[in-house]
Amino acid sequence: MIFDFEKLVRYHFGVFAFTGGGKSNLMSNILRRILLHTENTKVIIFDISCEYVFLLLDILADPNTAAKVILEHRIDSLEQFFNSVVKPREYEADERIKAGLQRIMEQGKVAYYIRPKQKVPTYSQFMDELENQRKGSVDRPHYMNAIDKIHDAILEYMEKNGLSENQEVNEDFVRYIDKVAAETVEELKVSPKSGLYAWATTRNTILDRIKRKHEEEQKETDALTVDKIREILEDKARIVCISISDPFIIKELVINLTQDLLARRKRKFKVKPYILFVFDEAQEFIPELSGSVGIDKKCSKQVETLLRQGRKYGLGACIATQRVAYLNTNALQQLHTYFVGTLPRPYDRALISDTFMIDKGILEKTLEFAPGEWLLSSYIATGIENVPIFIKADNAENEIEKYLKNNA
Ligand SMILES: Nc1ncnc2c1ncn2[C@@H]1O[C@H](COP(=O)(O)OP(=O)(O)O)[C@@H](O)[C@H]1O
Ligand SMILES: [Mg+2]
Known part of the structure; x- marks a missing residue:
């Protein structure tokens, strides 16, 4: 499948399938290609399940890729880093992963987030x-x-x-x-x-x-505030992976980072470099508005704003989720490209069918899909309008396996 990755980034995309359907796998594959095949597109991943350090191990450990992994707490050893990374079952005890993680650490690519303690007003x-x-x-x-x-x-x-x-x-x-x-x-x-x-x-x-x-900041150089994270993304890094499982903390980061980046782009009339915001487990970040309160609602509204306005300023977003029905529908409508795998619940299929005008009969076929099989539909990236095509995605684990073999 030949993609125009630039358009994929700018016009937002979504990945929908039940748990185990291969969403994160596909997402990591696309991100790897965006990083390898576009000039300067940047990627920021809100990795609430802490899976992407493994899924993008080769990229993050590559000395030619400026990257930052941001964890919830400071880590003092390789062992701690290894334990904080979620791996597929077959790799859970795979010691070869440590060599890759060690490289990431040695290059100073691991940091952790600190919330401001001293109350400096905004x-x-x-x-x-x-x-x-x-x-x-x-x-x-x-x-x-x-x-x-x-x-x-x-x-x-x-x-x-x-x-x-x-x-x-x-x-x-x-x-x-x-x-x-x-x-x-x-x-x-x-x-x-x-x-x-x-x-x-x-x-x-x-x-x-x-x-x-x-x-305080000088004392702890690995401790990053929101402002520092934004700076790193704007200046040097091509990929920032925020692997934080605490929902409150990561949502707070989503709200502040997206707000700041959008505001700065607007003020500077800047479009480039493109930045792609990745929301896996998107139901956490863009829940349906009527059923949510507090920080959940704020986060959902903020990401919706990013989706609505980001396109004009070179800020793209992609979302992956297993329950489309729980999503903020305004946000869903902003996607131009989507991958649909198996969606067992009729309600989810109906919603996809209505939102993207895909024939219900075609969506029924997804029930027979194996992990890695997708219906792909795009107004923009493929140039074909509204006719979903069937694709078989490579298994990203093969890419990691290759890396582990060559670098253990
Ligand atoms: N393209 C693919 N080809 C073969 N197997 C795949 C593919 N994508 C995913 N899988 C398998 O499915 C499992 C679940 O994939 P994952 O991306 O974690 O699913 P999800 O994010 O939808 O829950 C993976 O561990 C892998 O074994
Ligand atoms: Mg997943």
Whole structure:
């Protein structure tokens, strides 16, 4: 099968089959080819089942591929790394894998995620604080003017420096806004006894927190914040694999990373390099909106936004799931290419049939499929419209087996 991988990335794709149908296997195969056969397309995998370090072992261990594996905790030994990686049953005790993992470690490609401890406010929190000052100032137009002026200065700074709302404020910003705020309250004769004056002239706690945070980050170089992960993806890495099984933590990362990357692309009018966001077990990340609350809902909405808007900015997404019925349908409708394997539940087949206008009779045939057999339909990547074709995918494990044989 000849693919236009660039289009596959830009126009989003989906992989649907029951558990064991070969979704992750196919996904890893496609990712390997994207990395090998496109110039500079980048890939970020949200690997909640922690399978992709094994499935892409050859790529991640290759010294020619700039890569980062991001785990939930710091690992101190090869043994720990080995244990944190999920492998297919036949490979569970395969010691040859360790040689590959060792190479990944030696190249400094393993890191772990740290959630911010010191509370440095984001730009949006900073602006909320300022907005709060309006409450006691409604009857004083010159206070309102001062607040407007500071507000505009913040926006101007963010725009000039390409910053997004949920990034943490930096030291340079704090010094800048400190000066602007102090000048503004003087100029507009805000009373030194007022809350607004106090707010405008005390920035020391924030500066302190920023400094302490920097010190902490220097101490632990493998510990990556959201901002660092984004930087790594934008600068050097071709592939970032986030193998974190804690649903809350990985969803929080999905929300922040997708929001930041999209906002930065918009601001810079950038389309390249293409970045492909991979959501395996997509029901975790884009659940149906009406049945979800809290971080689940937020994550689903955010990924939906990525799917809707990313295309314009070179940000593509692919999703794999066993239960289409549990998915946010708005997100599902954004896919231009899809692979359908065995879907035992009639409801899932009906939904696929309705969403993508595939004949129900053709979908019945998937019931006889073996792992690795797929119906492929694409408006874009194959140039054939709405006529699903049958494909047999290579088993990605063969690629890994080859690597293990040659490198043990
Ligand atoms: N293309 C393929 N050819 C042969 N066997 C496959 C293929 N894809 C998957 N398999 C087999 O099916 C098993 C499950 O695949 P996996 O990708 O983990 O499924 P899923 O992600 O859908 O649960 C694999 O361990 C492998 O043995
Ligand atoms: Mg899977």
